[in-house]
Amino acid sequence: MLTLRVNGKVHHVDVDPDTPLLWVLNEQLGLMGTKYSCGIGECGACTVYVDGENTLSCITPAGDVEGMEITTIEGLKGPVADAIRQAWIEEDVPQCGYCQPGQIMAAAALLNSNPNPNDDDIDAAMSDILCRCGTYQAIRRGIHCAAKRYNHEKK
Amino acid sequence: MKKSEIDYGRRKFLKVSYIAGCALLADIYFPGCSSKTENKNRRDNLCAPDAWIKIGSDNTVTVIVNHSEMGQGITTAFPMIVAEELEADWSKIRFEIAPAAEIYKNPAFNYQMTGGSTSVRTSFNILRNAGATLRELMIAAAAKTWNAAVSECRAENSRVFHRAGKRSLTYGELIDKAANLPLPKNIPLKKPAEFKIIGKRMPRLDTLEKVYGSAVFGTDVKMPGLLTATVVHPPVFGTKLKRFNSGKTRALPGVRDVVVINEGIAVVADTFWQARQGMEALEVEWTKSSGENPDSEKISQRWAKLANKEGKTIYKIGDVDKFFKKNNNIIRSIYELPYQAHATPSPMNCTAQVRDNRCDIWGPTQNQDAVQEVASKITGLDYASINVYTTFVGGGFGRRISADYAAEAVQISKKVKAPVKVIWTREEDMQHDFYRPASYNVMQAVLNHKGLPVAWMHRIVGADHLAQRLPERIPLKMPYKTPRLLRNLTEYLSGKLVSPVMAGMHAKEGAVPLPYNIDNVRLNFVNDDPGIPLGPWRSVSHSANAFIVECFIDEIAALTGRDPYELRYELLSHDPHMRNVLELAARKSGWGKPLPDGIHRGISFHEYHKTILCFVAEVSVSRTGKIKVHRVVCAIDCGIVINPKIIEVQMESAVAFGLTATLKSAITIRKGRVKQANFDDFPILRMNEMPKVEVHLVKSTNPPTGIGEAGVPLIAPAVANAVSSAAGKRIRKLPINLN
Ligand code: FES
Numbered sequence: 001m002l003t004l005r006v007n008g009k010v011h012h013v014d015v016d017p018d019t020p021l022l023w024v025l026n027e028q029l030g031l032m033g034t035k036y037s038c039g040i041g042e043c044g045a046c047t048v049y050v051d052g053e054n055t056l057s058c059i060t061p062a063g064d065v066e067g068m069e070i071t072t073i074e075g076l077k078g079p080v081a082d083a084i085r086q087a088w089i090e091e092d093v094p095q096c097g098y099c100q101p102g103q104i105m106a107a108a109a110l111l112n113s114n115p116n117p118n119d120d121d122i123d124a125a126m127s128d129i130l131c132r133c134g135t136y137q138a139i140r141r142g143i144h145c146a147a148k149r150y151n152h153e154k155k
Numbered sequence: 156m157k158k159s160e161i162d163y164g165r166r167k168f169l170k171v172s173y174i175a176g177c178a179l180l181a182d183i184y185f186p187g188c189s190s191k192t193e194n195k196n197r198r199d200n201l202c203a204p205d206a207w208i209k210i211g212s213d214n215t216v217t218v219i220v221n222h223s224e225m226g227q228g229i230t231t232a233f234p235m236i237v238a239e240e241l242e243a244d245w246s247k248i249r250f251e252i253a254p255a256a257e258i259y260k261n262p263a264f265n266y267q268m269t270g271g272s273t274s275v276r277t278s279f280n281i282l283r284n285a286g287a288t289l290r291e292l293m294i295a296a297a298a299k300t301w302n303a304a305v306s307e308c309r310a311e312n313s314r315v316f317h318r319a320g321k322r323s324l325t326y327g328e329l330i331d332k333a334a335n336l337p338l339p340k341n342i343p344l345k346k347p348a349e350f351k352i353i354g355k356r357m358p359r360l361d362t363l364e365k366v367y368g369s370a371v372f373g374t375d376v377k378m379p380g381l382l383t384a385t386v387v388h389p390p391v392f393g394t395k396l397k398r399f400n401s402g403k404t405r406a407l408p409g410v411r412d413v414v415v416i417n418e419g420i421a422v423v424a425d426t427f428w429q430a431r432q433g434m435e436a437l438e439v440e441w442t443k444s445s446g447e448n449p450d451s452e453k454i455s456q457r458w459a460k461l462a463n464k465e466g467k468t469i470y471k472i473g474d475v476d477k478f479f480k481k482n483n484n485i486i487r488s489i490y491e492l493p494y495q496a497h498a499t500p501s502p503m504n505c506t507a508q509v510r511d512n513r514c515d516i517w518g519p520t521q522n523q524d525a526v527q528e529v530a531s532k533i534t535g536l537d538y539a540s541i542n543v544y545t546t547f548v549g550g551g552f553g554r555r556i557s558a559d560y561a562a563e564a565v566q567i568s569k570k571v572k573a574p575v576k577v578i579w580t581r582e583e584d585m586q587h588d589f590y591r592p593a594s595y596n597v598m599q600a601v602l603n604h605k606g607l608p609v610a611w612m613h614r615i616v617g618a619d620h621l622a623q624r625l626p627e628r629i630p631l632k633m634p635y636k637t638p639r640l641l642r643n644l645t646e647y648l649s650g651k652l653v654s655p656v657m658a659g660m661h662a663k664e665g666a667v668p669l670p671y672n673i674d675n676v677r678l679n680f681v682n683d684d685p686g687i688p689l690g691p692w693r694s695v696s697h698s699a700n701a702f703i704v705e706c707f708i709d710e711i712a713a714l715t716g717r718d719p720y721e722l723r724y725e726l727l728s729h730d731p732h733m734r735n736v737l738e739l740a741a742r743k744s745g746w747g748k749p750l751p752d753g754i755h756r757g758i759s760f761h762e763y764h765k766t767i768l769c770f771v772a773e774v775s776v777s778r779t780g781k782i783k784v785h786r787v788v789c790a791i792d793c794g795i796v797i798n799p800k801i802i803e804v805q806m807e808s809a810v811a812f813g814l815t816a817t818l819k820s821a822i823t824i825r826k827g828r829v830k831q832a833n834f835d836d837f838p839i840l841r842m843n844e845m846p847k848v849e850v851h852l853v854k855s856t857n858p859p860t861g862i863g864e865a866g867v868p869l870i871a872p873a874v875a876n877a878v879s880s881a882a883g884k885r886i887r888k889l890p891i892n893l894n
């Protein structure tokens with residue numbers, strides 16, 4: 001039995017502790033927003049936060065994150081998340097949408113640590129999250145737009 | 156309602172139907188509630204005077220979209236087209252993906268399929284007519300309510316007004332009355348100048364659920380008792396399962412069964428991870444292939460030899476031979492293209508539940524009729540007993556036009572007698588794709604004294620994807636009630652008779668007819684199929700052929716000292732529309748103006764099913780041979796623009812998708828199997844490699860064409876031509892490798 005803290009709730013799950021966190025989220029907890037695409041840590045579709053850090057859930061054994069605070073796209077909340085989502089809606093960032101939970105998690109993490117990212121900062125923070133549909137420039141526009149919105153609201 | 160109950164004759168596109176009554180994209184799927192017979196009674200508050208639009212008593216307008224949403228924005232474009240004529244309130248517009256039904260067949264193929272950038276092109280007038288008819292019906296209902304003349308009423312924002320707006324009723328308030336009125340006929344459609352929604356940057360209707368992580372893709376389907384399976388396929392093409400030992404697998408927790416299917420072997424478990432562990436514990440032996448295993452290098456060597464053959468003449472205008480015999484001003488080059496994988500972000504997956512008398516399938520398909528066909532073959536059920544529910548598609552690019560993953564889900568569910576979700580691993584997905592064909596091309600042209608090509612010869616050596624895929628596609632064109640025997644026979648005969656004749660017919664697409672004014676052109680095809688499974692890959696044969704043609708045109712320009720833009724301009728003198736697009740791209744990119752040090756320009760021009768495009772790429776090459784694409788300027792004439800914002804991002808998308816194949820990745824065959832397995836050896840373009848993309852649209856009142864694929868063919872040649880100029884050597888192979 002593992003005890004996982006996900007999006008502020010405590011779950012007890014009966015699962016092999018080696019099971020990647022991704023599949024526990026999807027299959028035991030029914031949180032489908034975190035996506036499987038490569039399973040080897042190459043694409044970022046499965047990005048979640050563990051104690052606030054970007055983490056690739058497809059290569060993270062669930063047993064390793066017991067008791068830590070896990071946040072998924074479903075639990076991503078707060079002013080930065082709101083600003084990102086609003087910007088994503090304004091810019092219509094998603095195409096197929098499959099990579100977008102990972103993109104949004106990474107973008108929110110970037111904005112949390114750097115409220116005024118320039119293009120290089122965006123490249124550095126976002127280049128590990130692949131988008132086969134090529135929404136990269138839309139993501140860039142989205143992050144700039146979210147930063148503006150967020151910084152404006154803070155004032 | 157049973158599909159057979161639909162009365163097609165009476166109301167062509169308009170029919171009474173209560174399809175898709177339950178929320179198709181709800182979190183949990185209740186197969187029961189979508190049964191076609193039950194829906195017949197689900198009048199609730201829905202008025203559904205046709206197959207395309209439902210109006211609710213709450214005044215919502217739901218547009219039924221008969222194409223899959225895979226990112227191309229069709230679930231926004233179709234509602235826009237409907238709303239325009241319907242005079243609908245945009246804030247109350249919704250969409251649903253259509254179930255599989257005969258009325259939803261794509262007229263371009265005669266089966267229900269999303270592909271070929273055909274959706275807007277084929278549906279524009281159908282949807283406008285549906286919207287206009289419903290609008291007039293609402294006006295008639297209001298007029299009747301008020302005892303007023305129809306001419307005194309007008310519709311706006313989902314509401315009918317009487318005279319100067321003194322009285323009004325919403326569409327929702329009018330549906331009961333409207334349901335009993337005859338459908339108005341022959342309603343004139345708006346002129347482009349009257350458009351209020353078409354042509355505007357309307358927000359996408361699928362964004363919200365995609366930013367909250369609640370959008371339901373194929374892998375997100377849930378239902379009680381659902382099992383999950385993963386499939387192993389024979390790694391070497393052309394081989395089969397010989398024997399296996401599942402003892403260790405079956406001993407693992409959660410594993411329910413190990414099932415042999417036509418395509419390979421499936422491990423069924425409570426969860427994917429358990430199935431995957433089970434798959435790793437399987438001991439499997441595959442048969443040996445009968446002949447020599449294909450190998451990319453050997454294929455290429457063989458094709459080089461075969462290129463000396465004449466092959467079959469697929470296309471011919473003028474008299475090429477006359478020029479080639481008489482002239483010695485001939486330019487000749489070899490172009491080679493590799494196999495390409497679709498690498499859809501979501502690996503192949505599908506959910507099926509087979510019961511005694513029905514089969515339900517949920518999945519991200521681009522081809523609902525192919526899914527029905529494979530399910531019908533496996534279960535013996537007729538189409539009326541098969542239901543297909545299309546989820547959001549996590550990337551299609553043509554891969555999901557095949558229904559192999561659906562066939563697997565149906566077979567497994569049938570065997571284990573439970574609903575089963577099949578999810579492939581990325582590795583299986585990469586190694587069991589239907590690949591964009593590789594090809595070997597001999598290009599030759601005769602130049603006249605002015606340096607202009609007067610005769611053009613293109614010889615393609617390789618296999619034609621359609622020759623492989625056609626047999627399984629032809630039965631899909633038949634009416635739903637066609638008996639199984641006849642379908643099977645059609646498939647068999649298509650394989651025997653049509654496929655051999657077809658070889659080359661599709662491989663030529665995008666190579667001929669040339670957009671250019673060259674009077675003598677011939678394309679020959681030397682058919683040699685090494686047995687690698689082939690399929691359509693975003694823009695299909697155009698993706699390869701535009702690269703070849705556009706780079707060869709640049710070679711001619713370079714050889715004769717002409718500017719590549721000027722040469723194309725000259726060769727397009729017969730077509731003002733095309734010239735216009737070429738000029739627009741040149742103007743917006745600053746063609747001919749000086750560039751910063753180290754930046755080089757390349758141009759490409761192409762027509763994709765009546766969409767005319769021109770790209771200019773700005774590229775630099777580092778001392779170590781690293782290529783960076785900085786900026787891509789795209790000019791497009793795609794007829795009437797539905798949503799400019801969607802076109803812009805589709806061009807960004809085409810650039811990104813095409814750049815992976817231009818600069819980074821290819822599929823190679825080693826000893827009969829695919830060498831690449833995941834994104835570590837098939838890398839996808841990343842954010843820091845993405846150029847700026849600028850899109851310029853030609854204003855047009857011509858019927859809309861397509862945009863989902865149209866940009867892909869242009870990016871490789873634009874970049875290759877720029878690299879040729881930067882590196883001082885011609886690029887004739889993809890992906891570009893300068894080392
Ligand atoms: S699925 Fe985890 S990095 Fe790709």
Ligand code: FES
Nearest residue numbers: 096097099131133
């Ligand atoms: S939106 Fe499709 S993969 Fe990113």
